[in-house]
Amino acid sequence: MKYITHSLVILLSFLIWAGTAHAVEKTSGQSRLPVTESMVNQKFIFIGNLIKRSKTFKNIEAHGDEDVFEDIANVKALYKKAELSVQQGDYEVANNLLNEIVKLVTSITRKESKVTNDQTNSLRYYNERKATIIALMKTFDEITTNEQTANESLEPRRRMVDDFLNQAKSNITNGEVDGAIVNVDKAYDVAIRITIEVRDGITLIRELNFETAKDEYLYEIDRNDSHYFLLDITVKEKKPSAKMLLSIQKLREESDGMRADADNEAKSGNYEAATDILNKSTKNLIRAIRMGGNFIPG
Template sequence: MNARRHRPNLVSRLFAAVVLASFAFGAAAQERDQVERRVQSVGTLIESSSAAQQIDGSGVAAARERRDNARLIHREAVAALAANDVAGASKLLDQCRAPDDGRRALAKPEQVAGEKHKRDFEARLESARALLAAQQRITQEKGATKEAQDAARSIERQIGEAQAIAAQGRHEDARPVLDRAYLTARVSIESMRRGDTLVRSLNFASKREEYDYEIDRNDTHAMLIKVLLADRKDAAPAMAPFTDKAAALRSEAEAQAKKGDHAAGIRLLEDSTRELVRAIRSGGIYIPG
């Protein structure tokens, strides 16, 4: 009698567990669908919205930098989703600055220069922190190499130094230090993501599009070198052999692209960026490469 009495309860519990599991599976699938739609819509906003077009044609560096940062974090969201990290992808999408944020940088400058410097510093600080968080996540994902860990510590130290200077009201003086942290984070992320065939295949519809990405990656490394040289003129002789070779390779890449051979241009740009990585390391920042 006891066995008969308990059997329906067991069946009921099993049925309830199946129902709950079905709901959980359905909820997870629905959440993934929502994040996939967000990935697509954010990508469209960044690449082809009216705000993105306005930024492209503006020539205003601050607006383009904000859009470039959103583009980089969006790529990280795509990679996270491809790895089934739906929650991580959603958080990264939350960090993407919409093109309208960049379009605000096209507005007229403030009458008071100090307020503008403060606002620019705070915007760059937000971007630097977001990139640092992405860099730390990728470092863990890829096994936390010593170079990547050193880069993360360097970025954290530079952000702290910039904040200390800004706390004294010297936002204009703090900005170059923060720029170095921001660019170090970008090149570190790009170096770790380089060669990730899954990410590349998801993001590049053609060799021309991949070539454009490699141009942007090369430009980012070159900008970091300019920031380094502004602070450390004594590093120029050690960096020169690498930067000279990188410039020559970049010229060859552009010549190949003009002929329509973007595949050759990509290979040459990758070689050029590797030389820039060597130059950056010789300047005292040990980024992954």
């Protein structure tokens, strides 16, 4: 008994030690990669590609101004120094030089691309925001007119949206993109606030009403198509057994046949009959989807 207890104590002590060691190893973590020969060599090749072969760097060389040319010369000089350090086996120095190159190339790239990117992004941002505001306000106007929810506090702010938008448009005409962004943002902010005021806490219901038998048939076609899609996804994701796959395939073929029958009925103008057949086809697909391992009601 005594030996068993001692053995247990030794075993459990080891477990404590192992647990603690593992935890320390997990949490201590170094802040940066250790500098090794293979790592520096790999980095040297990558950065060589960046400054000799990359499209970005070639573009910079082709379009850069005088400041940029000076930076490019610095990059190349640093790379030569790094090459020398690698040859001499001084990997720590080489690594630092390569890091310097990355920083420099990043700053050149930003400097070069800032102007064009900023303008393109700002214009895109302006156009998207403007489209959102116009659409939201169109709906807002319909809501306030139809539901008579307009009030004294909303109307001046509704006008503010148009004022800010008009200012933004004149900014654009005068080439003041930054000013346009400020104004379109102001318009957006007010538009969102008043939209929230008339719509917050509301539940909208999209009802299912078909005006004609053809409309219902077209709806059933979409529903049938989406179940085919869903079946494909289910089979791909759930990976049913080979035996189950055979049954699924059989149901699918039956559905295909019914779909063809429905199409023929629709061509003859018998949309009601076509809808009934499509319903049966979809039900078959639902069974197949369930067999595949995805439960859906129906």
